[in-house]
Amino acid sequence: MESNAVSRRRGRPPKLREDHADTRELLLRAGVEALTEKGFSATGIEEILGRVGVPKGSFYHYFDSKEAYGLALIERYGVFFARKLDRHLGNRALSPLNRLRAFVVDAQEGMARYEFRRGCLIGNLGQEMGALPESFRLRLRGTFEDWQARFASCLAEAQGAGELVSDADTAQLAAFFWIGWEGAVLRAKLERSAKPLEIFSGLFFAGLAAS
Numbered sequence: 065m066e067s068n069a070v071s072r073r074r075g076r077p078p079k080l081r082e083d084h085a086d087t088r089e090l091l092l093r094a095g096v097e098a099l100t101e102k103g104f105s106a107t108g109i110e111e112i113l114g115r116v117g118v119p120k121g122s123f124y125h126y127f128d129s130k131e132a133y134g135l136a137l138i139e140r141y142g143v144f145f146a147r148k149l150d151r152h153l154g155n156r157a158l159s160p161l162n163r164l165r166a167f168v169v170d171a172q173e174g175m176a177r178y179e180f181r182r183g184c185l186i187g188n189l190g191q192e193m194g195a196l197p198e199s200f201r202l203r204l205r206g207t208f209e210d211w212q213a214r215f216a217s218c219l220a221e222a223q224g225a226g227e228l229v230s231d232a233d234t235a236q237l238a239a240f241f242w243i244g245w246e247g248a249v250l251r252a253k254l255e256r257s258a259k260p261l262e263i264f265s266g267l268f269f270a271g272l273a274a275s
Contacts, residue, residue, distance in 0.1 A: 088126045090106045090116040095137045096144075097140065100182040103192045104134055131197045134189075135145040142207040149211060153218040159271065160222035164215070172258050175249070180256040186245040192207055212238040241268055 094115040098107045108129060109123055127133040127157035152167035153160075175182065186207050189200060215238035224226040244264050 087116070087118060087122075091118065091123070091126055092136060092140050092232075095133065096185060097182075099137060099141075099185045102188070103119055104189055105192055107194050108134075108147070123132070131199060134197070134200060135203055137185065138189065138203045138207060142210065145184075145186075145207075146210060146214065149214045153214055159227060160218050160225055161227045161269070165223075165269065167260070172261045172265075175221060175252055175261070176258060178217055180252050182259070183249045183253045184246060187249055190246070191250070208242055212242050214239055222272075232272075246267065 066199055088163060091112060094112050095107075096114060098115070112122055113123060121135075128134065148170070152170065153163050155163050155166065158166060174266060186204055189196060190204050190208075193201060193204070212235070216234045219232070219234035223230055223232065223234065228234075235260060245261075248260040248264035252258060
């Protein structure tokens with residue numbers, strides 16, 4: 065009996081557990097796709113289930129509620145985007161400010177790939193916060209603050225490299241970027257054009273050069 069138990073623990077996990085993880089992952093991916101295109105309130109559970117072919121009665125097997133699902137989506141998207149930032153901001157082949165520019169170009173190309181129909185899940189949710197559960201507020205703020213901290217760190221490196229004046233407030237500059245960038249993403253979706261992104265990022269980097 066003991067030997068069999070040890071064998072099961074060391075062997076491959078039960079298929080039921082694998083199926084659970086796979087289905088949960090599919091639901092999260094479908095949710096990210098849907099919420100980068102439109103709001104949380106406008107996205108029904110039935111739509112998400114239809115995207116992945118999961119029976120309607122099965123959703124609550126994976127998530128306790130739509131609110132719990134939304135919180136999981138915020139966490140998933142926040143981690144995904146932080147990795148994207150780290151990939152660019154940690155690229156030592158470029159100078160610090162050019163790393164920021166590379167991120168902007170990549171983000172712009174990502175929106176163009178989907179014809180500017182998809183934006184930022186965190187920004188989309190922030191715009192409809194008045195209609196969302198209060199539990200979302202701290203999670204959304206925490207995500208923005210995490211992204212800002214990563215940007216501020218790269219701006220501090222730019223100071224050390226002489227690309228930015230030593231008395232610049234990197235935390236405020238990072239906050240300014242994300243406030244403006246999210247607005248530019250919204251406008252790009254509205255206009256189905258990269259122009260708002262280009263205008264904002266151009267002025268942001270011109271301001272850094274002038275400071």
